[in-house]
Amino acid sequence: MTEERDIRIQHLQALRDLGIDPYPNSVERTHSIADVLKNFDEFVGPEGAYTLVGRIRLLREMGKASFAQIEDGTGRIQIYMRVNDLGPETYQLIKLLDLGDFVQVQGFLFRTRTDERTLHVKSIRVLAKGLRPLPEKFHGLEDRDTRQRKRYLDLIANGDEIKQIFVIRSRLITAMRQFLDNEQFIEVETPILQPLYGGANARPFTTHHNTLDRDLFLRIAIELYHKRLLVGGFERVYEIGRNFRNEGIDRSHNPEFTMIEFYMAYADYNDTMVLIENMLAFIAQQVKGSTRIVYQGTEIDLAPPWKRYSLLDAIHEFTGIDVQRYPDTESLAAAMREKHFEVDPKLGRGRLIDDLKSEMFRLNHPELRQALFLLDYPEDVSPLTKRHRSLPGLVERFQPFIGGLECGNVYTELNDPLDQRARFEDQARQRAHGDDEAQLLDEDFLEALEIGMPPTSGAGLGIDRLAMLMSDQESIRDVILFPTMRKTAEEQS
Numbered sequence: 161m162t163e164e165r166d167i168r169i170q171h172l173q174a175l176r177d178l179g180i181d182p183y184p185n186s187v188e189r190t191h192s193i194a195d196v197l198k199n200f201d202e203f204v205g206p207e208g209a210y211t212l213v214g215r216i217r218l219l220r221e222m223g224k225a226s227f228a229q230i231e232d233g234t235g236r237i238q239i240y241m242r243v244n245d246l247g248p249e250t251y252q253l254i255k256l257l258d259l260g261d262f263v264q265v266q267g268f269l270f271r272t273r274t275d276e277r278t279l280h281v282k283s284i285r286v287l288a289k290g291l292r293p294l295p296e297k298f299h300g301l302e303d304r305d306t307r308q309r310k311r312y313l314d315l316i317a318n319g320d321e322i323k324q325i326f327v328i329r330s331r332l333i334t335a336m337r338q339f340l341d342n343e344q345f346i347e348v349e350t351p352i353l354q355p356l357y358g359g360a361n362a363r364p365f366t367t368h369h370n371t372l373d374r375d376l377f378l379r380i381a382i383e384l385y386h387k388r389l390l391v392g393g394f395e396r397v398y399e400i401g402r403n404f405r406n407e408g409i410d411r412s413h414n415p416e417f418t419m420i421e422f423y424m425a426y427a428d429y430n431d432t433m434v435l436i437e438n439m440l441a442f443i444a445q446q447v448k449g450s451t452r453i454v455y456q457g458t459e460i461d462l463a464p465p466w467k468r469y470s471l472l473d474a475i476h477e478f479t480g481i482d483v484q485r486y487p488d489t490e491s492l493a494a495a496m497r498e499k500h501f502e503v504d505p506k507l508g509r510g511r512l513i514d515d516l517k518s519e520m521f522r523l524n525h526p527e528l529r530q531a532l533f534l535l536d537y538p539e540d541v542s543p544l545t546k547r548h549r550s551l552p553g554l555v556e557r558f559q560p561f562i563g564g565l566e567c568g569n570v571y572t573e574l575n576d577p578l579d580q581r582a583r584f585e586d587q588a589r590q591r592a593h594g595d596d597e598a599q600l601l602d603e604d605f606l607e608a609l610e611i612g613m614p615p616t617s618g619a620g621l622g623i624d625r626l627a628m629l630m631s632d633q634e635s636i637r638d639v640i641l642f643p644t645m646r647k648t649a650e651e652q653s
Contacts, residue, residue: 171257178253191211192232204271214262216260219254250284328631335442346398353377356377358381382399418622423617440462453629479499492512511540532561536558543587584600
């Protein structure tokens with residue numbers, strides 16, 4: 161690496177000695193490479209003059225003539241350079257070019273004897289000199305950690321395959337916006353820096369504002385600000401943005417992640433259930449051309465209606481534990497230990513049920529690999545949700561699961577301010593007993609609720625996990641351009 165870099169710096173200095181700026185301010189381009197290739201037969205001929213730009217990916221010097229391949233963001237094309245066309249002085253520049261350099265070339269199009277579509281270069285200009293070599297393997301960078309840590313190398317080495325993942329992600333978000341806009345939602349923006357965090361059971365990141373001399377929190381959820389908007393008179397709002405949770409990293413969790421949250425007045429969780437299955441079927445159709453996707457070897461049909469399971473019934477069916485037979489924390493914990501499930505002694509009964517749900521999906525039953533809704537959760541793990549209208553001890557909450565991935569949370573939202581205060585106080589008791597993810601009491605939010613919020617259903621969906629599903633990627637880090645990574649050995653030392 162050091163020797164290669166030294167050679168490139170010598171080439172850089174040689175260009176400057178010739179009066180050539182290796183990093184010019186301006187650039188000319190008449191066509192993208194994709195446009196030229198698409199219309200090649202129409203453009204071919206010595207009378208044409210096309211100016212292309214791109215990175216040198218292949219370079220072969222052959223005396224008085226040279227071939228190279230250049231690549232822009234749309235494609236790759238061969239270029240042909242001769243001393244007779246460029247002149248001896250300009251042709252010498254080729255010896256100072258390296259793989260990875262960016263150039264601007266102008267010329268006409270022709271086909272070689274082997275029918276290779278080629279630009280015959282009449283002029284060439286250096287646009288940016290690369291001082292480090294490209295990844296060694298022309299057809300791919302193998303090390304996964306390096307690919308995620310240095311995404312720019314991944315994009316260079318594995319170009320089309322990796323770019324397609326992020327094209328899918330972008331189209332997913334575009335389709336989501338289109339669907340919600342058509343359903344009369346409006347997009348809003350709410351604070352990322354918050355004086356008090358809430359809306360989810362999670363630990364926050366804390367920062368400090370010097371001028372105000374106060375601590376602030378990076379938001380863990382969008383929810384409480386959207387509800388304030390419904391109090392103020394908006395009826396349908398959504399927001400796509402970053403959330404931050406100070407939690408572990410695994411195949412489905414990154415501390416910085418993207419969510420959509422949307423809230424719909426005069427609706428309950430049954431209405432949102434229909435909306436979500438219709439929205440995700442629409443997204444799949446727009447992004448993949450079908451409601452059928454394949455995730456990690458399993459074909460999944462996102463066309464509605466999806467299968468619906470009661471959470472407690474599903475746990476009974478798939479783990480063998482009938483939660484309703486164990487009315488307190490101690491008895492449920494004992495039943496879980498009998499089944500060799502891990503038990504955190506600090507957690508209450510509701511959180512143990514939530515852990516059982518996770519264990520249920522780890523068992524990998526085929527039925528749980530499809531698109532489904534799990535309905536009706538324990539009250540003590542759902543402090544912002546209305547009590548179930550007919551099932552004591554439960555709330556009107558559901559979660560969508562696709563391919564075994566939890567994709568979000570949906571409630572019939574609690575709009576009784578006195579009940580909400582009591583729930584917050586119960587969360588405070590859980591926090592005092594060691595649950596540091598329990599929610600804080602938010603007086604400003606309670607004041608807004610006391611003004612009055614209409615009956616509402618709200619949802620939060622993980623964009624990264626939906627991108628995993630649509631692009632068939634196993635890890636969340638593969639659908640985030642620059643994921644949070646552990647320190648390297650060099651950084652640790």
